[in-house]
Amino acid sequence: MVKIAPGADQPQRAMDPHFYTEREVFEREMEKIFSRSWLFACHESQIPAAGDFHAFMAGDQNLFCIRNAEGKINAFYNVCAHRAHELVSGSGSKKLVTCPYHAWTYDLDGALRRAPGSEHSPGFDASAVCLTGVRTEVFLGFVFVNLDDEAPGMDESYPGVRADLKEFLPTIERLRPIHRIDFTAESNWKVAVENYNECYHCRVVHSSFATGVVKPDTYNVVPNGSSFRHVAESAEESNYDYDKSSSPHAGEYSSFYLWPTFSFQIYPGALLNTFCWRPESVDRTPFFREWFSVDGAEDPMVKEVAVQDAETTVAEDLRLVASVQRGLKSKGYRPGPLVINPDQGLNSEHPVAAFQQLVLDAIGE
Numbered sequence: 001m002v003k004i005a006p007g008a009d010q011p012q013r014a015m016d017p018h019f020y021t022e023r024e025v026f027e028r029e030m031e032k033i034f035s036r037s038w039l040f041a042c043h044e045s046q047i048p049a050a051g052d053f054h055a056f057m058a059g060d061q062n063l064f065c066i067r068n069a070e071g072k073i074n075a076f077y078n079v080c081a082h083r084a085h086e087l088v089s090g091s092g093s094k095k096l097v098t099c100p101y102h103a104w105t106y107d108l109d110g111a112l113r114r115a116p117g118s119e120h121s122p123g124f125d126a127s128a129v130c131l132t133g134v135r136t137e138v139f140l141g142f143v144f145v146n147l148d149d150e151a152p153g154m155d156e157s158y159p160g161v162r163a164d165l166k167e168f169l170p171t172i173e174r175l176r177p178i179h180r181i182d183f184t185a186e187s188n189w190k191v192a193v194e195n196y197n198e199c200y201h202c203r204v205v206h207s208s209f210a211t212g213v214v215k216p217d218t219y220n221v222v223p224n225g226s227s228f229r230h231v232a233e234s235a236e237e238s239n240y241d242y243d244k245s246s247s248p249h250a251g252e253y254s255s256f257y258l259w260p261t262f263s264f265q266i267y268p269g270a271l272l273n274t275f276c277w278r279p280e281s282v283d284r285t286p287f288f289r290e291w292f293s294v295d296g297a298e299d300p301m302v303k304e305v306a307v308q309d310a311e312t313t314v315a316e317d318l319r320l321v322a323s324v325q326r327g328l329k330s331k332g333y334r335p336g337p338l339v340i341n342p343d344q345g346l347n348s349e350h351p352v353a354a355f356q357q358l359v360l361d362a363i364g365e
């Protein structure tokens with residue numbers, strides 16, 4: 001396979017289509033990217049009390065996080081240490097985790113408490129059995145996991161993001177999710193994430209975003225290693241009725257994309273919303289958006305904006321990425337040159353180039 005690198009006088013080209021269509025590449029990404037990167041689990045406020053749990057996919061692995069008696073959030077592979085039945089599904093609360101198959105029971109720290117009949121099984125040592133834990137970090141209230149115990153921590157993986165987020169959105173640690181909308185991109189996850197990370201298409205496709213949310217001419221994306229910072233000024237005719245005194249940046253838009261599949265996005269008015277993509281197969285990527293308010297206060301405006309965003313910007317992007325995925329299978333497609341302005345700005349695909357380089361570096365191309 002050929003490494004895509006720009007020649008001295010040749011613009012960098014889009015990645016070869018096989019990266020988006022071959023199952024073997026997807027499996028390699030599960031191993032080389034999703035087994036080593038920080039992946040979002042849930043907001044800590046969604047599991048407030050001891051025994052509250054939330055099951056989720058991290059790459060191709062089924063996990064759950066659960067709060068223990070001391071208030072710490074543990075994460076485990078969602079699999080029984082007996083004969084591999086899944087332990088929990090969805091969200092809820094349990095004093096102990098009992099497997100639905102043969103009722104082996106674990107405590108909130110993953111130790112085996114009870115295995116019916118095992119007292120009559122010679123040599124059975126319950127103390128040698130426990131669930132397999134997964135590393136977690138709570139980042140400004142957001143719970144992330146990493147399947148790799150050796151991976152650098154979040155502050156090392158995304159330098160400066162914690163401080164920049166707090167500076168941009170001083171209330172972030174008080175925010176709680178109050179609204180969630182689920183979607184499915186009929187595309188490879190990279191098509192969806194590339195689309196997210198460039199605004200070259202915004203004026204063409206997103207009239208509502210480009211007139212009611214941001215001033216497109218001010219849009220820029222600044223890649224910084226594994227995180228990309230998006231910045232823009234708020235639209236003149238903003239869709240949002242907001243109080244600029246609530247935040248020093250209430251009149252701005254910003255987002256913080258965290259490689260590979262999460263983004264904190266702040267709409268004008270200090271309105272936090274997030275993206276979490278959960279790639280399921282080479283050409284199907286479920287994702288969800290969550291919307292936040294201070295202390296989780298009910299706010300009909302938040303829901304209104306969330307629905308409007310789903311019906312305009314997200315719906316528009318879903319059509320784009322599905323079409324691109326079909327196009328990537330065309331025998332007539334040769335990867336085109338990317339439009340890269342050394343001064344960056346709206347009409348520059350430098351973040352696409354930076355993202356593709358992260359992919360190629362990670363999967364060893």
Ligand code: FES
Nearest residue numbers: 080082083099102
């Ligand atoms: S597989 Fe869980 S108790 Fe048997």
Ligand SMILES: [Fe+2]
Nearest residue numbers: 195201206317
């Ligand atoms: Fe878009």
